[in-house]
Amino acid sequence: MIKIAISGAAGRIGRTMFKSLIGSTEFEAVFGVDVNGADDLPYPVYKSFDAAPLDADVVIDFSSPAALDDILAYAVRTGAKLVLATTGYSPEQEKRVEAISHDVPVFRASNMSLGVNLLGNLAKEAAKFLGEDYDIEIVETHHNRKLDSPSGTALTLADEINSVREGSLEYTYGRHAAKHRREPNEIGIHAVRGGTVVGKHEIMFLGTGEVITLMHESENKEVFVRGALRAAKFLMTKTSGLYNMTSIIAQNYAVTSVRSEKDVALVTLPHIPFDEFLGLLDAIKQSGVNLDMISHHFNSDDTAAVSFTLDDASLSKVEGCIPTGLVSKTLRGAAKITAEGAGMEHKSGVAADVLTALRGAGAEVFAITTSEKQISCCIDAKSLSAAEAAVKSYYGIK
Numbered sequence: 175m176i177k178i179a180i181s182g183a184a185g186r187i188g189r190t191m192f193k194s195l196i197g198s199t200e201f202e203a204v205f206g207v208d209v210n211g212a213d214d215l216p217y218p219v220y221k222s223f224d225a226a227p228l229d230a231d232v233v234i235d236f237s238s239p240a241a242l243d244d245i246l247a248y249a250v251r252t253g254a255k256l257v258l259a260t261t262g263y264s265p266e267q268e269k270r271v272e273a274i275s276h277d278v279p280v281f282r283a284s285n286m287s288l289g290v291n292l293l294g295n296l297a298k299e300a301a302k303f304l305g306e307d308y309d310i311e312i313v314e315t316h317h318n319r320k321l322d323s324p325s326g327t328a329l330t331l332a333d334e335i336n337s338v339r340e341g342s343l344e345y346t347y348g349r350h351a352a353k354h355r356r357e358p359n360e361i362g363i364h365a366v367r368g369g370t371v372v373g374k375h376e377i378m379f380l381g382t383g384e385v386i387t388l389m390h391e392s393e394n395k396e397v398f399v400r401g402a403l404r405a406a407k408f409l410m411t412k413t414s415g416l417y418n419m420t421s422i423i424a425q426n427y428a429v430t431s432v433r434s435e436k437d438v439a440l441v442t443l444p445h446i447p448f449d450e451f452l453g454l455l456d457a458i459k460q461s462g463v464n465l466d467m468i469s470h471h472f473n474s475d476d477t478a479a480v481s482f483t484l485d486d487a488s489l490s491k492v493e494g495c496i497p498t499g500l501v502s503k504t505l506r507g508a509a510k511i512t513a514e515g516a517g518m519e520h521k522s523g524v525a526a527d528v529l530t531a532l533r534g535a536g537a538e539v540f541a542i543t544t545s546e547k548q549i550s551c552c553i554d555a556k557s558l559s560a561a562e563a564a565v566k567s568y569y570g571i572k
């Protein structure tokens with residue numbers, strides 16, 4: 175059982191957390207801490223960590239930035255791991271969190287929901303795709319008791335979008351005092367407060383004649399509790415370091431889908447001058463054939479070695495484009511297996527793991543290409559189903 179101390183125990187999320195731990199076979203709430211105390215909870219709640227027992231494995235904090243010193247002191251005293259979900263830390267507090275992570279493992283996320291993390295990734299893709307012609311505005315809505323604004327999540331989303339624009343965007347918080355036109359390099363961030371809304375984030379991409387909106391809404395507080403408990407479990411194998419949702423995505427989402435294709439041809443030209451290679455690509459383009467996995471490297475004699483795959487049916491057209499006199503090797507009737515995952519770019523060793531799984535399945539690998547989120551291998555066709563099963567099994571994909 176992982177022993178959990180809940181900081182902010184009497185608050186909305188603290189109470190939800192306690193309820194969700196009742197009957198858990200994995201986690202046990204050993205005590206709570208809340209500056210206001212709480213008499214109505216059936217487990218001990220202390221007013222500060224000074225008075226608390228020393229046996230918590232993980233402190234999960236949903237309280238206030240004012241609690242940070244007390245929590246950090248407890249972690250130093252006891253070695254407890256920290257899941258810090260409170261928002262609104264000052265830059266100086268963020269630095270202290272970073273400093274303590276050299277000694278104890280710390281998980282820090284302004285939003286513990288996996289869906290919001292996906293929203294950030296989608297927003298980055300949209301910002302890349304749409305380029306600078308679209309204005310970007312973020313609107314967040316929360317219940318009327320939220321203390322900080324804009325939300326930590328809105329700021330994290332803005333930072334993610336800004337990373338795609340190489341930090342060139344200026345943040346504009348509301349526009350009530352503005353007496354000038356919007357600048358192209360602004361990102362507007364707006365906070366709406368009211369009612370009982372758990373948390374809603376909209377990212378608007380406003381172009382000429384169209385608006386694209388990406389939106390995430392948390393329907394209940396359990397989503398944050400589930401994320402925080404997942405983070406607690408993740409920290410149990412760590413002895414130090416600063417982690418966030420990307421760390422969990424890297425661990426669990428390195429490969430989430432495996433696709434296979436049959437009737438693949440592989441063409442290899444071991445010695446082709448680069449200009450002739452460009453000419454060949456142009457001729458293939460004119461013939462209307464789509465090439466797939468293209469790899470190229472220079473030989474020591476200044477020629478290039480190139481390989482590419484295509485579908486078997488188009489092979490004769492491509493063979494007709496290869497200049498006479500060039501040595502080429504062609505393999506017909508091969509197969510292709512592609513592993514994909516959003517966490518791949520954050521995890522090292524995925525290619526090694528995929529290739530080991532393919533080898534274990536007896537596959538012969540003829541060519542490999544990789545990108546941030548994808549590894550493709552051209553393999554022999556007879557091993558295809560065993561290879562697909564091996565990679566899926568390694569990554570727990572059904």
Ligand SMILES: NC(=O)c1ccc[n+]([C@@H]2O[C@H](COP(=O)([O-])OP(=O)(O)OC[C@H]3O[C@@H](n4cnc5c(N)ncnc54)[C@H](O)[C@@H]3O)[C@@H](O)[C@H]2O)c1
Nearest residue numbers: 182184185186187209236237238240241259261284285286
């Ligand atoms: N990261 C996430 O996914 C996520 C999700 C929801 C909320 N939050 C954040 O968690 C925090 C709490 O949210 P909430 O809705 O439960 O708020 P809340 O106001 O309902 O609860 C906060 C609790 O913390 C206690 N508290 C305040 N100062 C304290 C201190 N110095 N020491 C100990 N306890 C203290 C309060 O008495 C209160 O009971 C906020 O910062 C909120 O933004 C984060």
